[in-house]
Every structure is written in structure tokens, then in C-alpha cells.
Amino acid sequence: MKQFIVRRVGYSLLSLFLLSLIIFFFVRVTGDPTVLLVEPGASKADLDAIREQFGLDRPLVVQYWHFISSLLRGDFGQSFYYRMPVLDLYLSRLPNSLLLAVAAMTLSLLIGIPTGIIAAVRVNRWWDSAGKIFSLLGLSLPSFWVGLVMILFFSVYLGWLPSSGSGTVLHIIMPAFALGWYFAAAHMRLTRSSMLEVLGSEYVKLARLKGLPEALVITKHAFKNALIPVLTLAGINLVIMVNVAVVVEMVFAWPGVGRLLYEGIAFRDFPVVQAIVLLNGAMIVIVSLLVDILYAVIDPRIRYGR
Amino acid sequence: MNGSRAATLTTGWRFAALRIGDFPLIPTAILVGLALLAIFANVITPYDPEVGTLGDRFRPPFWQAGGSEAHLLGTDHLGRDVLARLIFGARVSIVVGFTAVIFAGVVGTALGILSGYLGGWVDQVIMRITDTWLALPALTFAIFLAAIVGPSQWNVVMILGAVYWTRYARVIRGEVLSLRERDFVRLAIVAGCSKRTIMKNHILPNVLNSAVVLGTLMLGVVVVTEAALSFLGIGVPPPKPAWGLMLADGKKGLMAGYWWLTVLPGCCIMLMVLSANLLGDWLRVKLDPQLRQL
Numbered sequence: 001m002k003q004f005i006v007r008r009v010g011y012s013l014l015s016l017f018l019l020s021l022i023i024f025f026f027v028r029v030t031g032d033p034t035v036l037l038v039e040p041g042a043s044k045a046d047l048d049a050i051r052e053q054f055g056l057d058r059p060l061v062v063q064y065w066h067f068i069s070s071l072l073r074g075d076f077g078q079s080f081y082y083r084m085p086v087l088d089l090y091l092s093r094l095p096n097s098l099l100l101a102v103a104a105m106t107l108s109l110l111i112g113i114p115t116g117i118i119a120a121v122r123v124n125r126w127w128d129s130a131g132k133i134f135s136l137l138g139l140s141l142p143s144f145w146v147g148l149v150m151i152l153f154f155s156v157y158l159g160w161l162p163s164s165g166s167g168t169v170l171h172i173i174m175p176a177f178a179l180g181w182y183f184a185a186a187h188m189r190l191t192r193s194s195m196l197e198v199l200g201s202e203y204v205k206l207a208r209l210k211g212l213p214e215a216l217v218i219t220k221h222a223f224k225n226a227l228i229p230v231l232t233l234a235g236i237n238l239v240i241m242v243n244v245a246v247v248v249e250m251v252f253a254w255p256g257v258g259r260l261l262y263e264g265i266a267f268r269d270f271p272v273v274q275a276i277v278l279l280n281g282a283m284i285v286i287v288s289l290l291v292d293i294l295y296a297v298i299d300p301r302i303r304y305g306r
Numbered sequence: 307m308n309g310s311r312a313a314t315l316t317t318g319w320r321f322a323a324l325r326i327g328d329f330p331l332i333p334t335a336i337l338v339g340l341a342l343l344a345i346f347a348n349v350i351t352p353y354d355p356e357v358g359t360l361g362d363r364f365r366p367p368f369w370q371a372g373g374s375e376a377h378l379l380g381t382d383h384l385g386r387d388v389l390a391r392l393i394f395g396a397r398v399s400i401v402v403g404f405t406a407v408i409f410a411g412v413v414g415t416a417l418g419i420l421s422g423y424l425g426g427w428v429d430q431v432i433m434r435i436t437d438t439w440l441a442l443p444a445l446t447f448a449i450f451l452a453a454i455v456g457p458s459q460w461n462v463v464m465i466l467g468a469v470y471w472t473r474y475a476r477v478i479r480g481e482v483l484s485l486r487e488r489d490f491v492r493l494a495i496v497a498g499c500s501k502r503t504i505m506k507n508h509i510l511p512n513v514l515n516s517a518v519v520l521g522t523l524m525l526g527v528v529v530v531t532e533a534a535l536s537f538l539g540i541g542v543p544p545p546k547p548a549w550g551l552m553l554a555d556g557k558k559g560l561m562a563g564y565w566w567l568t569v570l571p572g573c574c575i576m577l578m579v580l581s582a583n584l585l586g587d588w589l590r591v592k593l594d595p596q597l598r599q600l
Contacts, residue, residue, distance in 0.1 A: 019442065022435075141579075145553060148557065148568045148572070149568065
């Protein structure tokens with residue numbers, strides 16, 4: 001167990017290192033990073049000053065050392081637009097993003113799990129086909145378009161929900177639905193296949209053989225085990241949601257990390273864009289590490305398998 | 307009996323309504339139709355998709371009050387014909403979608419084969435990079451790259467290729483790992499073929515099926531990502547008629563209730579993505595039994 005964790009943590013550290021290397025590499029290989037790091041319209045003297053300050057005229061290895069050591073000190077640069085450290089900016093927006101992600105996740109599980117179970121229980125009947133259409137649509141509709149159509153319907157025509165902003169429960173309904181839609185389809189697919197697998201297993205057959213009513217077999221015996229892979233996926237999807245939310249947050253003017261990223265692009269605020277990619281990538285690496293360790297604690301086969 | 311029943315249960319989900327026999331006819335027809343629209347866009351529509359008449363702004367589709375037969379699906383905020391823009395938009399989506407999928411496919415397949423066949427430190431290096439790359443959230447990564455290189459149609463292709471090659475590398479490497487243990491590869495080694503020849507003549511043809519299946523499934527992902535980038539203003543630059551760009555323009559008229567500017571481009575994206583997914587699903591079952599579990 002200890003060995004497994006040590007190795008897994010080592011891999012994650014390596015991933016974080018490569019992540020910083022990839023970001024560093026792309027910024028430098030695609031042109032002069034100085035232009036990205038100063039405000040648009042800066043003078044030649046400003047450019048030279050920045051080049052000096054960040055050591056951009058030095059060898060790449062030295063530059064990388066500067067880059068990584070300031071990251072490790074928690075210095076992700078200054079936002080041109082907000083005139084404050086990017087890390088503070090990011091942390092001030094993160095709670096909003098997490099709130100939206102949790103709401104969207106709750107919705108997607110509330111839709112995905114029941115429909116997935118029904119599709120598995122009534123396999124190959126019309127309900128299953130309806131579920132298939134639903135999951136295909138969910139995976140094919142861009143989330144921001146779902147959001148736009150919902151604004152059109154619920155804000156413009158019916159006037160029930162506010163079209164943008166945040167603050168009340170009403171504000172979160174549409175963004176959560178637009179964001180959760182895709183994941184609802186994914187969770188439904190997984191619930192269905194996982195439920196089918198469990199329903200075919202020996203212990204469910206035994207439960208049926210001893211004469212348990214079908215409803216009890218499904219709710220009490222099959223459901224719990226079928227849920228494990230779905231909840232694992234949901235854990236990782238929560239982090240992915242924070243990342244894909246950028247377009248949805250832009251549509252609904254939701255003040256999360258995604259909106260910050262959009263503002264970073266719109267105002268040509270490059271330090272913000274770079275910091276968000278780094279921090280979001282790091283978040284995914286760390287969460288998948290935690291999920292893996294948790295999995296190894298639960299299931300010994302994984303520990304010894306590698 | 308139970309085993310075979312379980313097998314049909316999991317692989318089931320036949321979808322009779324959209325198929326003739328087994329072949330997904332309608333999705334294929336839609337994709338071919340979109341491709342024809344893209345090719346003959348200049349012939350089909352009399353309007354220039356990038357130039358409008360400002361006197362004709364925000365005309366609704368012909369069946370609504372105020373619409374006219376001159377602009378069947380209405381006009382946008384600059385008076386440009388929506389139908390013409392949708393048709394030319396198909397060209398942008400198809401060109402970007404296909405080239406990006408092929409670009410990602412070539413890079414990913416090549417690295418997947420190298421990684422799987424050579425093994426050792428090559429495998430370690432490529433797979434570590436692939437894993438990290440996969441940890442980077444696709445859309446955020448694409449936005450980051452777009453912010454560096456700036457908006458242009460070919461930049462979008464490069465960005466999408468750079469973001470999505472990892473999906474191929476992973477799957478192809480897995481296939482190669484099992485292929486290299488097969489007899490025909492061992493015999494090729496005994497016959498004295500070089501590693502290069504084996505990878506090119508013996509491994510590559512055997513993973514092409516998987517690459518094609520993945521490519522079809524990736525087409526939908528790529529088209530949606532392109533639309534998202536264009537929507538955010540860092541994809542295909544205006545005034546080009548990309549569907550995502552049309553949605554961004556449509557947002558300006560959304561609160562005024564100009565629904566056709568928002569609904570119609572989205573329907574086009576959906577048709578293309580849905581068709582690609584259905585076709586990909588079918589190809590997966592037909593061409594590549596190993597990928598069925600994906």
C-alpha cells in the first residue's frame with residue numbers, strides 16, 4: 001500500500017513537472033513571450049524592461065528555473081486588467097465555479113442515475129431506446145447552445161428566469177442545467193452498463209432464486225454496487241466541469257473561473273490565461289491522484305495489480 | 307445461454323428507426339449532404355455570406371411576419387443572409403473538422419505505434435507526455451493555445467490537432483502492444499525485417515481501422531470545440547461564416563427574441579455532431595470489435 005502511494009505520488013509530481021514544461025514550451029516556441037507578458041501597446045523600452053526582468057534574453061534552462069521557482073512560491077504573475085496577483089483572483093472566483101459544478105453535478109446525477117437504471121431494467125424496450133436518444137443528444141449538443149436556447153425560452157419568452165448574473169437560486173438553474181446536460185447523458189450511459197453488469201452477476205441471481213421481489217433485488221442488492229463506478233466518475237467529472245464551464249459561464253455571465261478565463265482572452269490578459277491553465281491542470285492531476293488512492297484503499301486488487 | 311444473453315444485453319441498443327438494415331443511412335446522408343453543401347456553396351446560394359445590406363437587418367425567416375422569400379431563413383445584425391452563412395459555415399466546419407481530425411490522427415497514430423512497438427524508454431517518455439497532456443483539460447488547453455497564437459482558421463486546425471492527438475496515441479499504443487506479440491510480427495522479425503518496415507508494413511495497416519473509428523468519433527468533439535473557440539472569439543475570425551461565430555453574433559439579438567440567429571446554427575452543429583457520432587458508433591461495432599467497450 002505504502003509503495004503504491006509513493007509511486008503514484010511520484011507519477012503525479014512528474015505529471016505536474018511535465019505540465020509546467022508543456023506550458024512553458026508552448027509560450028516560447030510560438031513566438032516572442034515578451035509580447036504576451038506586457039500590456040498591449042507597450043513601448044519598446046517597456047518590452048526591454050520586461051525582457052530584462054523575466055530574464056527572457058537568457059538561456060532556456062535559466063528561464064525555466066525562473067518560471068518554476070516563482071510558481072512554487074505561489075507567484076503566478078500580475079493581472080494587467082485587475083492589477084492584482086493572479087492567484088488571488090483565481091481563488092476569489094473558484095468558490096463560484098465549484099458552486100456551479102456541484103449544482104450541475106447534482107442535476108446530472110438526479111437525471112442520469114434513475115434513467116440509467118430504468119434503461120437497464122427495461123433493456124431493449126422503448127424506454128431504453130428513449131434513453132439512447134437522450135444520451136446521444138446529450139453528448140452531441142454543445143452546452144453553450146443549450147444555454148442560449150434556454151435563455152431564449154425561459155428568459156425572453158416566458159420571463160421566468162434571469163438570463164445572467166448570480167446571487168439567487170434562480171440564477172443558478174439554467175447554467176447548472178446547461179452544464180449538467182452533457183454529464184447527465186454520460187452518467188446515464190455508465191449507470192446503464194454498470195447496472196447491466198451487476199444484474200448478470202451471481203449474487204443477484206441468488207437473491208432472485210431465494211424469491212426476493214424484483215423491486216427489492218434492484219434497489220437493495222444491485223443498485224448499491226452498480227453505483228460505485230458512477231460515483232468515481234462523478235468525482236473526476238466535477239473537476240472537469242469546472243474546466244468546461246468556461247463557455248457556459250460566459251453565456252450566463254456567471255462569475256467563476258471560466259468567466260475569468262474568458263475575460264483573460266478578451267482583455268488580452270495573458271498571465272491570467274496561463275495561470276488558469278496551470279492551476280486547472282494541477283487540480284485534475286491532484287484529484288485523479290486522490291481518486292486512485294481512494295480506489296486502492298477500497299479495492300486491494302488495484303494495489304497489487306501494478 | 308445466460309452468457310449469450312448477457313452479451314446481447316450489453317452490446318444491444320439497436321436503433322432501428324435510424325437504420326436500413328444495419329447501416330446508419332440517415333446520418334451518412336446528412337454528412338454527405340453537408341459535404342455537398344460545403345463543396346457547392348458558391349453555386350447554391352446567390353448571396354455573399356460575408357457582406358450584407360444594412361437596410362435588411364434582423365429579417366425573420368419567410369414564414370414569420372416581416373420575412374420575405376428573398377431571405378428564406380432571415381438575416382443577421384449586419385443584414386447578411388442566414389441561409390447563405392449556414393451553407394458556407396458547413397464548409398468551415400467540414401474543412402476544420404476533417405483536417406484537424408486527420409492531423410491529430412497522423413501524429414497520434416505515429417506516436418502510438420512508436421510507443422507500443424519500441425517499448426522501453428521511448429514508450430515511457432511518450433506515455434508520460436500523453437498522460438500529462440490528457441490531464442490538461444481539452445477546452446482550457448485549446449483556449450490557452452489560441453490565446454498565444456491568435457485567431458485564424460488554420461491556427462484552429464493546429465490547436466485542435468495539438469490538443470486531441472493524445473486520444474489516438476493511447477488507444478493505438480494499446481492495440482500495438484497486443485499486435486507485436488502476434489505470430490505474423492514475430493515471423494517478420496525472424497525474416498529479418500527492420501523495425502521500421504515492421505511498423506510501416508505490418509503494424510500500421512492493422513491499426514488503421516481503429517484510427518478511422520476514432521477519427522469519426524473525434525469529428526464530433528472537434529466540431530464542437532471549434533464552435534466553442536469561435537464562439538469565444540478566438541477560433542475562426544469574423545467575418546468568416548463559422549457556426550460558432552454565428553452563435554456569438556446571435557447572442558446580440560437574443561434578448562430581442564431574434565431566435566433564428568441562435569437556434570439555426572446550433573441545429574447545424576447538432577446535425578453534424580450527431581451524424582458523426584452515430585456513424586462512428588456503427589463503424590466501431592463493424593470494423594473493430596476490440597473497441598466496443600470504449
